[in-house]
Each structure stands twice: as C-alpha cells, then as structure tokens.
Amino acid sequence: MRGEKRVYLAVDLGAESGRVMAGLWDGKRIALEEVYRFPNGPVYIAESMRWDVLRLWSEIQNGLKIAGSKYGSSIASVGVDTWGVDFVLLDEHQELLGLPYHYRDCRTRGALKRAFRKVPKQTIFQYTGIQFMEINSLYQLIEWYNHAPTLVKAARYLLFMPDYFHWCLSGALVVEYTIASTSQFLNPLKRTWAIELLRKFRIPQHFLPDIVPPGKVLGRLRKGVVEYTGLPKAVRVIAPASHDTASAVVGVPTANTGRLNWAYISSGTWSLMGVEIERPVINEQSLKLNFTNEGGVNYTTRLLKNIMGLWLVQGCRRSFQSQGKEYSYADLVNLAKEAQPLKCIIDPDDPSFLNPKDMPTAIRDFCRRSGQPEPQTEGDLVRCALESLAIKYRVVLSSLEQLTGSNVEVIHIVGGGSQNELLNQMTADACGRTVLAGPVEATALGNVMVQAMADREVKNLSEIREVIRNSVDLRKYDPNPQTATQWEDALDRFQTLLRKR
Helix, strand or coil: CCCCCEEEEEEEECCCEEEEEEEEECCCCEEEEEEEEEECCCEEECCEEECCHHHHHHHHHHHHHHHHHHHHHHEEEEEEEECCCCEEEECCCCCECCCCECCCCHHHCCHHHHHHHHCCHHHHHHHHCCCCCCCCHHHHHHHHHHHCHHHHHHCCEEEEHHHHHHHHHHCCCCEEHHHHCCCCCEECCCCEECHHHHHHCCCCCCCCCCEECCCCEEEECCHHHHHHHCCCCCCEEECCCCEHHHHHHHCCCCCCCCCCCEEEEEECCCEEEEEEECCCCCCHHHHHCCCEEEECHHHCEEEEEEECCCHHHHHHHHHHHHCCCCCCHHHHHHHHHHCCCCCCCCCCCCHHHCCCCCHHHHHHHHHHHCCCCCCCCHHHHHHHHHHHHHHHHHHHHHHHHHHHCCCCCEEEEECHHHHCHHHHHHHHHHHCCEEEECCCCHHHHHHHHHHHHHCCCCCCHHHHHHHHHCCCCCEEECCCHHHHHHHHHHHHHHHHHHHHC
C-alpha cells in the first residue's frame, strides 16, 4: 500500500437510481462520497420496456463533471458497474441498434419452455452452470433474434450495460468477465463464450467481443469526455467487477477469504445469496436446486441464488403512493413491526411477483390461492414480504451447505437492504445464524477497490477486505432463541406451499 492520496470514481447503476461515487484513498482506509445521484427506471414504448441509455450516459457525464471540478488531478480512474443480463447491440459503425430491453419486459414470458423444446435444460446447464430465469440474456437474445433477425444479424458488437458505458468512456469494445457470466451463454469452466450452445439455438456469434478480467485497464478517456467533464486526461478507465453483485461480494468485509464458513446476501431490489468458492459446482444437484455459478474477482466463483428481494416492498410502496399514501421505507418497516408475526407466507420467487400490475393484489392473490389469510393492512403486506424473504434465505442457506458440504457460521448482508434492521433480525432468527450487516455501499466500495488493486495500491481480495473492515462500521444480529420454534413452524408451512405448487 503506497499511501498516496488518490480518488477512484465508481459509476454505480441500479434499477431505481444511478450514482457517481468517489472513493477517497489515503493508503490505509477508503472513504466514499456521493458526488451525484440520478433516477433510473424503465421507459415504456410500443408495449415494451426499455432502458434509456442515452439519458443515463448524459447523467453519468454530469456526475463526472462535478467530480472533476471537486477532485481534479487526484482522480486516478473510473469504472462502471450495473445490474446483470441486459445488453445493447452496436453495428459495424458502432451505432446503437434499437433501444435495449429491460429484463422485466414481457417478451421473454414462456421463453424457458420454448428454449427447452430446442435444447434440453440439462444441456444448457452443463454448458453454463447458470440458474434458469426468463430474464437471462440467453432468452432475451433468442427472443430478439426471433422478433428482429435482421437487426441481430446486423449487430457487430454485443455489450452488456457496464461495457456499453465503458465504451462511451474509452472506446473499448470488450466485455468484462463477471457481467458476461450472468448471460447464460458463457462457459464458466473454460471462461469463454459458450459458442456451441448458441449454435444449437442457431443464434449468430459474430458479435461477441473479447472477455477481459476485472481490474483490466481499458484505456484513457475519450477526448470528448475530457472536454465535456473537465476530468484530467490522465484518468484511466478500469473495468471493476462490472456486475454490481460481483462488486458487492468484493465489498464483503469478511476476515475469512478462502474459507467456506460465511455466506453473503447482496440485498436490494434483488437479493443474491451465495458463497465464494474456487470452482463452479455444475452437477445434477445444483441443476435440481437451480443455483447459479457466476464469475468473481480473481476468477473465483459466486455460487448463488437470485431471490426476488426488496422488489416486493418497493412494489407495495408504489401501490400505496398511487393511492395517495406517502410512506418512506422507514415508515413501512415501522408499520410491519406492529403487524401480526408470520400470519401468511409467500414464495418471493413466484412468477406472479416478477412484474405485477399491483403488488399488494398479487400478494393477496397468492395467499388466497394457497389457503392462507390475506394480509389486509399496509403493515401486514410489508411484514409478509419481509418474513417470506427471511424464510427463503433459510431455504437457500440449507441448499448452499448441501452443495458445498460446508457449515455457514456467519451471514454478511451488504447493500442498501442491510439498512433494514427488521429484515436483518428476521434473517438471523429464520436462519439461526449470526448476521453482520454492512457496508451499505458494498458495491461502490468493491468497484473502487478493484480499481485500487489495478493501480497496485492493494494486492488481492484479502487486502481489499481488510481495508473495508477497517473503513466501515458493521452491525451484529444474533438469532433470538425464543422465536426459534415459530420460525421452524413457518419453514414447514413454506415448504408445504412449495410442494403444493
């Protein structure tokens, strides 16, 4: 650790908002400052959901301009992380081909069944080791090709969201490894595109760029970016772990890197729960349990499960707002605290919750169909969502231990959802494990620290996590033994629900 004062900029794009964050490095600790925040969300056009990437790029430049004026020559580099699976297509002139789709767009409904008619499920999993979800890039690409084959054939480059913004910044036409691993057309054993799989679907492969590891220096800023933002010419563009969950896992402040006694939950719109291992687990058991093997820094594997997450609560909040009821997330947690415990349970990953017209109605419908009392109040609905997430975490935890043969002692909850103290305690109680919550900004911390590693300020993941442990405050939640029986009963009810479906 050289100890020079340097600034690393993280562009962190989520499904609801984007930020430009500054990582202030003094050689021992890293501090984060939010430079600029802007809203994000789908754009609806012609019965489809899209991403407005041009507006997002405009906002990113606005944030970089503010950063340039504030930190000047101290800025060493910039890197982008985003959600997974979504992508843009560029033609041979590097012009955008159509507006990129949002992963919740309805065109992929039923896509799994259609895909399995061409290629067996087992074959897809053998090639990719990825959890089956209709939102995956593979099914998006298949549906795009079926809908607009001439457009796909005209594509020269497929870039995932962070790769596209890295191209905007530097002109680099490459794909970073961790974001590529979310696609379900990357082979995690060979760490190359699963060309044979795409051929089985008769999908072109000519637009797949080279894959680069996290920490790769992509180049300098484009001249136009320097002129508009005022950033120094010397600023480098460095690919972090460009999938936001991969960056969040880098930001897990464990002291046990390399040991399998801890799990993580990256908690936000989605909850991604998993462990960090050396090699993918691709076998009949992981296929049956529908787990995913995504890439991590230093070619580690993130064996994890995608869970619907706080999208359930966000959907309820939007519904309440449409009725003129303005609740903050803290308000909703307080209402949930007052509601009856474990009154009703839902499966957060039921397809009816992916993109319902009204989330409270979807939750009540699920409860009615499964013979449970329907949640009535706002507090009932939110408590149902949070308790159901905690129980789902317990189920996933058991599967992780089964797949790895390891005993998880501690669960690290990172990301925005780590601020939800009620859910943190529910997780500790439901799982019977100690929970360590924080940092909230794990993704941005992971992003900037991978840049610092590329800058040779730290050597490896262990040093990164040591820096983060020394830079943030964590909150500890121990399981309450007095509620253990209630949660065991709730787990039995949940498993009965799943068997009946």
